[in-house]
Amino acid sequence: MSQLHDLTVAQLAARLASKDVSAVETARHFLARARAHESLGAYLATDEDVTLSQARAADERIATADKAALLGVPMAHKDIFVTKDFASTAGSKMLEGYRSPFDATVVCKLAAAGVVTLGKLNCDEFAMGSSNENSAFHPVKNPWDTSRIPGGSSGGSAVAVAARLAPAATGTDTGGSIRQPASFCGITGIKPTYGRASRYGMIAFASSLDQAGPMARTAEDCALLLSAMCGPDPDRDSTSLDVPAEDFTKSLDASIEGLRIGVPKEFFGEGLSNDVRSTIDAALKEYEKLGAKLVEVSLPRTELAIPVYYIIAPAEASSNLSRFDGVKFGHRAKQYGDLLEMYRKTRAEGFGDEVKRRIMIGTYVLSHGYYDAYYLQAQKIRRMIADDFQQAFRQCDVIAGPVAPTVAWKLGEHGNDPLADYLADVFTLPGSLAGLPGMSIPCGFGAGHMPVGLQLLGNYFAEAKLLNAAHRFQQATDFHLRKPEGY
Ligand code: GLN
Secondary structure, three states, rough: OOOOOHOOOOHHHHHHHOOOOOOOHHHHHHHHHHHHHHHHOEEEEOOOOHHHHHHHHHHHHHHHHOOOOOOOEEEEEEEEEOOOOOOOOOHHHHOOOOOOOOOOOOHHHHHHHHOEEEEEEEEHHOOOOOOOOOOOOOOOOEEOOOOOOOOOOOOOHHHHHHHHOOOOOEEOOOOOOOHHHHHHHOOOOEOOOOOOOOOOOEEEOOOOOOOOEEEOOHHHHHHHHHHHOOOOOOOOOOOOOOOOOOOOOOOOOOOOOOOOEEEHHHHHHHOHHHHHHHHHHHHHHHHHHHOOEEEEEEOOOOOOOOHHHHHHHHHHHHHHHOOOOOOOOOOOOOOOOOOHHHHHHHHHHHOOOHHHHHHHHHHHHOOOOHHHHHHHHHHHHHHHHHHHHHHHOOOOEEEEEEOOOOOOOOOOOOOOOOOHHHHHOOOOOOHHHHHEEEEEEEEEEEEHHHEEEEEEOOOOHHHHHHHHHHHHHHHHHHHOOOOOOOO
């Protein structure tokens, strides 16, 4: 029999439902693994008492023949989601030890489906980053090679899943933070259409971009989890869409014969490393074998997504982060003279360098005299990027390409060069700016035998199509079953 931690969410849910294993036993098993592999840095908080009491409640529901889809399945949440029972830090000293009086909507929805919370996962501070090195607490190590970064900002989530410290995790994706760490750690992750999942209780970074999504080992698991996470939340998130929750597992097995896969030529230019290129090429060939047709498409403004995103996201961040002023939440400077000094010292002490950089850029591009030159221009190009996708989707059903130009780099490799991180987001930012659903699925290995993810992008509300295409790929390949040695 497989070890508990090697089971997928779907397998585990079945074992729990048939009472082969209890939720308490399962939770204990994963908590023990989290402790044993603490050196990876994936978790920021665990609390055995809380987890076990949730597990006992799940076992009681199982005993009453409750049929919730995820009953007793343990999961951990990116520390961007607020939770009553665990501290919620967003990876920042500003919120060290902060306790929310409520749970995020996504957390509530998963709990209603039966999920047991294992704890909170490390991330880049306020989800700003691509390597998890911007966490104010400690970096996260990639289990495939612990000298490398796991990707970011949902690095803790990706590592917890890849190293089997949780069967699944939540992540958030503003500009690639689900897809890129999933790619770097050899797991599967999906960011739904903007507005599908409620942002209530997700500590805000860039509100017009932030979306929650699941990270797990298989597309099937992602479909199960996403079905539980989505749905309108009109009273709490005004941008949540009035689109009913959907059962994304229904169409997983549909044939993909004749599926038109758009391959954007701009995703295969100079910046793409050869190892990633050949891995992606092989994955596209696999899709052809499965009956899909490749069509060349063009996303001519791909490179512009970087400057556009790094204007819009910091602009929104500078506004969102103004709430951390030492009055209402978290950290307050110990010594100060007047109110202004309290604000200044609190923010200087509480925020890390990258967050400060973004607040400064954001404040600058929104300020009088620069707003038209930067922010407004960026918004116009954002619209053009979204239009380019609509043009492409006239010729294809889904778009495929790399998630990132390279495999995971070494810890410290980008040093103090934030631009190196920003440039690595080139393939995930366009889909984010357009608000499209996107995923990453393991499709092979590149330099240093590090995992490579294939990015699949769909039109609005095409999550089911993406998950179907991903699932069919996973039925024909075994990259999603490989695991790092020692885990
Ligand atoms: N790497 C991007 C950034 O630093 C995206 C982060 C995200 O999606 N949260 O902003």
